[in-house]
Amino acid sequence: MDRLRVLVVDDSEDDTRLLVRALERAGQPVEWGRVESAEGFKSELERARWDAVIADYRLPHFSAPTALKQLRASDLDLPFIVVSGTVSEEVAVELMRLGAQDYLSKDQLARLAPALQREVREAAVRRARHSEAEAQRLFARVSDIVNRSLDFEHTLESAVSVAIPEFADGCILQVQEDGRTMTVTAPDASARAAGLPPSPPEVPQWDRQRLLVPLRVRGVITGQMAFVRNSEHRHFHRDDLPVAAELARRAAVALDNARLFANEQRWRLEAQEAVRARDEFLSIASHELRTPLAGISGSVQVLLRALSRGKLEEDRLQRQLRSMHESTRRLAVLTDDLLDVSRLRTGQMDLRLERVDLAELLTAVVERQQLQVTTPHKIHLEIESVGSIYADPGRIEQVVTNLLTNAVKYSPKGGEVVVRIAGDGDGALLSVRDEGIGIPVDLLQEVFQPFGRAPNASKRQIPGMGLGLYICRQLVEQHGGRIWAESDGEGCGSTFYVRLPSEHLAAVPGS
Numbered sequence: 001m002d003r004l005r006v007l008v009v010d011d012s013e014d015d016t017r018l019l020v021r022a023l024e025r026a027g028q029p030v031e032w033g034r035v036e037s038a039e040g041f042k043s044e045l046e047r048a049r050w051d052a053v054i055a056d057y058r059l060p061h062f063s064a065p066t067a068l069k070q071l072r073a074s075d076l077d078l079p080f081i082v083v084s085g086t087v088s089e090e091v092a093v094e095l096m097r098l099g100a101q102d103y104l105s106k107d108q109l110a111r112l113a114p115a116l117q118r119e120v121r122e123a124a125v126r127r128a129r130h131s132e133a134e135a136q137r138l139f140a141r142v143s144d145i146v147n148r149s150l151d152f153e154h155t156l157e158s159a160v161s162v163a164i165p166e167f168a169d170g171c172i173l174q175v176q177e178d179g180r181t182m183t184v185t186a187p188d189a190s191a192r193a194a195g196l197p198p199s200p201p202e203v204p205q206w207d208r209q210r211l212l213v214p215l216r217v218r219g220v221i222t223g224q225m226a227f228v229r230n231s232e233h234r235h236f237h238r239d240d241l242p243v244a245a246e247l248a249r250r251a252a253v254a255l256d257n258a259r260l261f262a263n264e265q266r267w268r269l270e271a272q273e274a275v276r277a278r279d280e281f282l283s284i285a286s287h288e289l290r291t292p293l294a295g296i297s298g299s300v301q302v303l304l305r306a307l308s309r310g311k312l313e314e315d316r317l318q319r320q321l322r323s324m325h326e327s328t329r330r331l332a333v334l335t336d337d338l339l340d341v342s343r344l345r346t347g348q349m350d351l352r353l354e355r356v357d358l359a360e361l362l363t364a365v366v367e368r369q370q371l372q373v374t375t376p377h378k379i380h381l382e383i384e385s386v387g388s389i390y391a392d393p394g395r396i397e398q399v400v401t402n403l404l405t406n407a408v409k410y411s412p413k414g415g416e417v418v419v420r421i422a423g424d425g426d427g428a429l430l431s432v433r434d435e436g437i438g439i440p441v442d443l444l445q446e447v448f449q450p451f452g453r454a455p456n457a458s459k460r461q462i463p464g465m466g467l468g469l470y471i472c473r474q475l476v477e478q479h480g481g482r483i484w485a486e487s488d489g490e491g492c493g494s495t496f497y498v499r500l501p502s503e504h505l506a507a508v509p510g511s
């Protein structure tokens, strides 16, 4: 027979022992406590877990009806049995009405053990039914609250506080989201003080103060949840574990839904952005391709008309052919840029690395550019001691040509362009400085993005697709280097810098 914990309300120690002996003689072991005042009764109920109360009817400073009322006022559902000497029938009826389970007279003590056992059993059934109903109510409320929002962080906040105070005094919830650990606590630091283990448990765990359960979605552990009881009189029992596990399951599902919803939203935005970028690309590319094509077509028409009239002077022929040559050159640059972007996007830009003498390479590029420049620009080349680097000469030439072409293109009034190369630690630092239209300071990084163009360039109708610097950045980064621009703003000229390491290529993708 299980030992029962019985709280006896009686002013006599001897009577109490008599009562205990009667129970033990009937084969019912007990652990007991005795009180004889309202205060004593209250504090014993709070201090320990009792299975039943056995009370004398009248005590000098206390009574069974008062104790009964006190018991009913608390949340405890304990069997209450009155064992007394002289009690009238009305009193017995009144006791039952107040909620006593049984009434026995002191000379019927042989009946006490079976009565006590029966009442304890029934109370256990009642409690189980009650806590099942309570758990169902709690689950319904949890589902309702945690599923109210599809916002991840909002769901997290709801999930951590939804079982407080009914089920726990505090709760900590930890999830892995986008590779970072998010922890929320409710209601305050007292929950946090209970702490969480570094990684979630595989199976639920419990002690009197804390229930720890893993959050699991489709068989994968995604976090952990701890429920905390920190009041002295409220402890967890093993029976609370399934409730905690169910709460965690519902929270995990709601969080998973919020996560899926957020991913879906992100994908939708990314898809919309990809469509927008593609449309922008097509519109810019076709616009840029049309301009030189229109030039070629115009020149051809002029020449045909002149031919049909039999009046094609040589200098006109030369002028038109030069213009056509310039347009085809522009078309070639545009299509090369488009091809490069596509290669970069698909990761097919391979570098052919070799020893490159930068001074020699730059001299050739500058000379070529000087021949092509028809506008009033002065291009200077300054070479300071610089050795060779390990790089793809064609791609480095492409970067320098692009920077130099831009320096000329974006200084429509002419001016000085200075190309400088110098040793820089274990690499080289190249710069191209012009006195042109400059770049608004807040767009100094933007211009390296695909289609990144500053408004002062478009406003002056300087042609461009906004891909050159993007390609330069990718190429320089593939060489393990860095590219950046400096300008004091519109009208103040610009300087572009490229820093290239001499050997740091082994770790660079595509090298």
Ligand code: ADP
Residues within 6 Å of the ligand: 406, 407, 408, 410, 434, 436, 437, 438, 439, 447, 448, 452, 453, 454, 455, 456, 457, 458, 463, 464, 465, 466, 467, 468, 469, 470, 493, 494
């Ligand atoms: P594009 O010249 O075809 O527009 P780039 O990628 O080469 O494309 O340049 C991007 C933008 O950077 C240009 O549209 C312009 O706004 C700005 N930019 C580039 N070089 C210069 C420069 N030397 N001076 C002023 N602005 C420049």
